[in-house]
Amino acid sequence: MDGTRRRFLGRALAALAASGLLTRRTNDAAAAEPPDVPASMKSPGAGFNDYGMPAKYESKVTRTLGRSQPGTTGSGAIRTPLEALEGTITPSGLHFERSHSGVPDIDPAKHRLLIHGMVRRPLVFTVDALLRYPMVSRVHFIECAGNSQLLYQPTPPTLTAGQTHGLVSCSEWTGVPLRLLLEEAGVERGGTWMLAEGADAAAMSRSIPMAKALDDALLALFQNGERLRPENGYPVRLFLPGWEGNMSVKWLRRLKVVPAPIMTKDETSRYTDLQADGKALMFTYPMEVKSLITHPSHGMTLAGAGLYQISGLAWSGEGTIRSVEVSSDGGRSWLAATLTEPVLPRALTRFRLPWRWDGGATVLKSRAIDDAGNVQPEREKFIAEHGTNAIFHCNAIQAWSVAATGEVKHVYA
Amino acid sequence: MDGTRRRFLGRALAALAASGLLTRRTNDAAAAEPPDVPASMKSPGAGFNDYGMPAKYESKVTRTLGRSQPGTTGSGAIRTPLEALEGTITPSGLHFERSHSGVPDIDPAKHRLLIHGMVRRPLVFTVDALLRYPMVSRVHFIECAGNSQLLYQPTPPTLTAGQTHGLVSCSEWTGVPLRLLLEEAGVERGGTWMLAEGADAAAMSRSIPMAKALDDALLALFQNGERLRPENGYPVRLFLPGWEGNMSVKWLRRLKVVPAPIMTKDETSRYTDLQADGKALMFTYPMEVKSLITHPSHGMTLAGAGLYQISGLAWSGEGTIRSVEVSSDGGRSWLAATLTEPVLPRALTRFRLPWRWDGGATVLKSRAIDDAGNVQPEREKFIAEHGTNAIFHCNAIQAWSVAATGEVKHVYA
Numbered sequence: 001m002d003g004t005r006r007r008f009l010g011r012a013l014a015a016l017a018a019s020g021l022l023t024r025r026t027n028d029a030a031a032a033e034p035p036d037v038p039a040s041m042k043s044p045g046a047g048f049n050d051y052g053m054p055a056k057y058e059s060k061v062t063r064t065l066g067r068s069q070p071g072t073t074g075s076g077a078i079r080t081p082l083e084a085l086e087g088t089i090t091p092s093g094l095h096f097e098r099s100h101s102g103v104p105d106i107d108p109a110k111h112r113l114l115i116h117g118m119v120r121r122p123l124v125f126t127v128d129a130l131l132r133y134p135m136v137s138r139v140h141f142i143e144c145a146g147n148s149q150l151l152y153q154p155t156p157p158t159l160t161a162g163q164t165h166g167l168v169s170c171s172e173w174t175g176v177p178l179r180l181l182l183e184e185a186g187v188e189r190g191g192t193w194m195l196a197e198g199a200d201a202a203a204m205s206r207s208i209p210m211a212k213a214l215d216d217a218l219l220a221l222f223q224n225g226e227r228l229r230p231e232n233g234y235p236v237r238l239f240l241p242g243w244e245g246n247m248s249v250k251w252l253r254r255l256k257v258v259p260a261p262i263m264t265k266d267e268t269s270r271y272t273d274l275q276a277d278g279k280a281l282m283f284t285y286p287m288e289v290k291s292l293i294t295h296p297s298h299g300m301t302l303a304g305a306g307l308y309q310i311s312g313l314a315w316s317g318e319g320t321i322r323s324v325e326v327s328s329d330g331g332r333s334w335l336a337a338t339l340t341e342p343v344l345p346r347a348l349t350r351f352r353l354p355w356r357w358d359g360g361a362t363v364l365k366s367r368a369i370d371d372a373g374n375v376q377p378e379r380e381k382f383i384a385e386h387g388t389n390a391i392f393h394c395n396a397i398q399a400w401s402v403a404a405t406g407e408v409k410h411v412y413a
Numbered sequence: 414m415d416g417t418r419r420r421f422l423g424r425a426l427a428a429l430a431a432s433g434l435l436t437r438r439t440n441d442a443a444a445a446e447p448p449d450v451p452a453s454m455k456s457p458g459a460g461f462n463d464y465g466m467p468a469k470y471e472s473k474v475t476r477t478l479g480r481s482q483p484g485t486t487g488s489g490a491i492r493t494p495l496e497a498l499e500g501t502i503t504p505s506g507l508h509f510e511r512s513h514s515g516v517p518d519i520d521p522a523k524h525r526l527l528i529h530g531m532v533r534r535p536l537v538f539t540v541d542a543l544l545r546y547p548m549v550s551r552v553h554f555i556e557c558a559g560n561s562q563l564l565y566q567p568t569p570p571t572l573t574a575g576q577t578h579g580l581v582s583c584s585e586w587t588g589v590p591l592r593l594l595l596e597e598a599g600v601e602r603g604g605t606w607m608l609a610e611g612a613d614a615a616a617m618s619r620s621i622p623m624a625k626a627l628d629d630a631l632l633a634l635f636q637n638g639e640r641l642r643p644e645n646g647y648p649v650r651l652f653l654p655g656w657e658g659n660m661s662v663k664w665l666r667r668l669k670v671v672p673a674p675i676m677t678k679d680e681t682s683r684y685t686d687l688q689a690d691g692k693a694l695m696f697t698y699p700m701e702v703k704s705l706i707t708h709p710s711h712g713m714t715l716a717g718a719g720l721y722q723i724s725g726l727a728w729s730g731e732g733t734i735r736s737v738e739v740s741s742d743g744g745r746s747w748l749a750a751t752l753t754e755p756v757l758p759r760a761l762t763r764f765r766l767p768w769r770w771d772g773g774a775t776v777l778k779s780r781a782i783d784d785a786g787n788v789q790p791e792r793e794k795f796i797a798e799h800g801t802n803a804i805f806h807c808n809a810i811q812a813w814s815v816a817a818t819g820e821v822k823h824v825y826a
Binding site: 038040041042043044045046047048049050051052053054055057058061062063065074075076078084085086087088089090091092093094095097099101102103104105106107108109110111132133134135136137171172173174199200201203221222224225226227228229230231234235251253307308309311340342344350352354 | 470
């Protein structure tokens with residue numbers, strides 16, 4: 001922290017102290033010892049749990065359900081409550097989920113992963129066999145291609161940050177580099193693509209370029225230390241860092257090496273991006289550079305002028321976040337936020353900036369820039385380029401208005 | 414990965430392929446398409462959950478209860494199942510817990526934190542006030558001073574890695590740097606210590622040197638993204654990176670600035686280290702450099718000769734892990750393991766090394782070295798220096814024997 005920022009923080013803290021949010025004791029005698037002994041100190045507390053859960057006072061911090069499709073179970077999406085979280089790791093219980101025909105019940109003792117097609121040695125792996133391979137651990141975000149799609153709408157959604165942008169989460173993923181298994185199977189010349197298929201009732205199927213499979217793809221077995229959660233692909237999922245979440249096929253049952261993309265239902269009728277001119281983009285893999293302020297955000301009310309901490313998340317499927325700029329005047333001026341170290345490639349990056357609110361109406365925005373030089377666009381520019389036919393890959397800047405009453409709302413500004 | 418290791422890995426993988434653990438299809442026609450369609454693909458799966466849980470097939474992966482004291486609720490410890498986990502983050506539901514009179518039920522709206530004693534302005538904070546301060550996020554381990562205490566015993570415990578060493582866990586902690594609040598309160602000259610007191614029925618109380626409080630101490634509010642779990646100090650705990658876990662006082666209700674240590678019950682009758690000569694060490698704060706192999710470990714059985722991955726955890730309360738050496742011949746020779754990047758200060762560090770087991774009886778060990786030059790000692794040397802009166806701060810090397818049958822057991826070797 002440099003001297004200037006530190007002095008600013010000192011002044012800002014003094015303002016907070018004067019803001020009335022904290023109660024200052026003026027009677028030193030009364031403050032010499034704590035005056036009250038709470039009930040929690042008068043009798044023993046609760047015993048142990050084999051597997052712990054959040055405090056009952058946090059019971060409203062849950063995933064929130066988006067639209068679901070009638071006639072199927074669990075087709076839809078459930079979102080991470082980004083506005084209630086801090087740091088960069090998403091607790092697995094609050095990790096977003098998108099499934100196309102619910103969460104299959106898969107006994108790991110019976111599950112098999114087949115590698116076949118254009119390989120010299122077709123291989124079938126049990127989960128126990130996969131667990132014997134060399135593993136790596138990496139912190140990565142995963143984002144549904146359809147995240148933030150409500151920003152294509154002509155009017156801003158009146159929803160929380162999580163309800164609007166909560167199809168992104170971040171975990172420490174541990175698994176086997178896919179390259180090792182493909183080298184063992186022996187990919188034949190011309191085998192430049194792979195079909196990846198899930199063992200769910202949607203038979204989720206995507207074509208994966210071999211170059212990505214041989215680069216940083218994982219067969220993920222663990223998430224935040226423990227085995228994958230059912231809704232995140234238990235017992236094994238493909239994991240393609242930075243690419244649209246749908247391609248990280250869950251409940252993975254086979255990889256078929258092929259000479260060209262298969263053109264599955266999931267990459268033709270879905271997960272293509274219809275542009276303003278009526279043409280659709282296909283195979284738009286990396287998720288673009290993006291950020292949003294999670295605190296304060298839509299639905300919150302500031303308790304009067306004074307010091308606040310602006311806190312948010314930034315990420316890029318095309319590399320590492322280089323900087324995040326924050327505007328508290330609707331985009332006229334921008335200040336560099338502090339990024340939480342270590343800043344990791346293709347991982348959620350927490351940014352923070354102290355902000356002294358003067359009590360007047362204003363608009364907050366954040367803008368992320370990655371190390372490939374990509375800059376998150378304003379919504380107006382994004383819509384001008386892409387139109388409003390698509391529902392995927394929206395990385396427009398998110399604006400929150402702050403009213404003089406302290407109310408924070410989603411605005412297009 | 415350098416060329417030599419890569420070639421070794423290639424040979425090792427070939428050995429694995431030949432080991433029979435994976436089923437190889439020899440009939441290419443049969444392998445051309447998957448022969449079976451599992452039940453999970455024939456009907457929609459389960460719907461959504463507001464808050465997700467592990468797969469039912471992982472129901473045995475739980476914390477394990479240690480001794481508890483009769484007459485009180487929840488006095489004792491419950492351990493992280495280290496042998497079942499991978500990576501470095503501990504899922505919060507499996508984070509270890511040590512409590513001295515159970516887990517208090519604290520309504521965050523009613524909780525207050527008092528900073529008083531030798532300060533110019535005694536302050537009382539609500540949780541909402543704390544949440545407005547600038548926060549930082551850092552990945553740190555926390556380890557109970559009594560972790561691994563069974564290694565003081567004359568015979569090796571016949572328990573799993575987690576049951577023996579599972580009073581250590583690692584999370585991303587987010588909170589307010591304590592320094593900010595102490596600067597606001599204005600520590601008076603001579604205020605060189607702090608009493609930290611918890612709001613549990615044990616009134617857990619420790620004396621904290623002001624130098625640590627002003628250095629890297631946090632008031633932790635979030636753990637792995639969400640608010641602290643009840644058993645980890647909800648709604649606010651003191652967090653002292655690298656120091657014995659007991660000092661990171663949970664359910665923190667006051668910090669009293671004082672001129673000298675208070676000599677509380679928790680730092681005189683407990684949490685002192687009785688040496689062989691009858692004298693006790695007090696105020697032994699940092700947890701020493703340490704490591705253990707979690708896989709394979711006691712209670713597992715190897716399925717025949719072939720390639721295995723040795724995987725384990727290393728950490729040091731005195732800095733950053735610089736290297737971990739692994740021996741597969743009882744300590745005669747040592748090889749450097751691969752450390753998972755990024756290697757962070759005072760955080761669990763995952764190490765891994767491929768190991769080709771020849772099927773003969775042997776002993777596995779790991780030895781951690783930190784960037785302060787501290788080297789984890791052999792048990793024999795550790796006991797010779799410290800005796801067997803103490804129950805705290807044991808960082809001796811953990812040895813696992815592998816029998817020709819594949820059985821892995823705890824040994825002193």
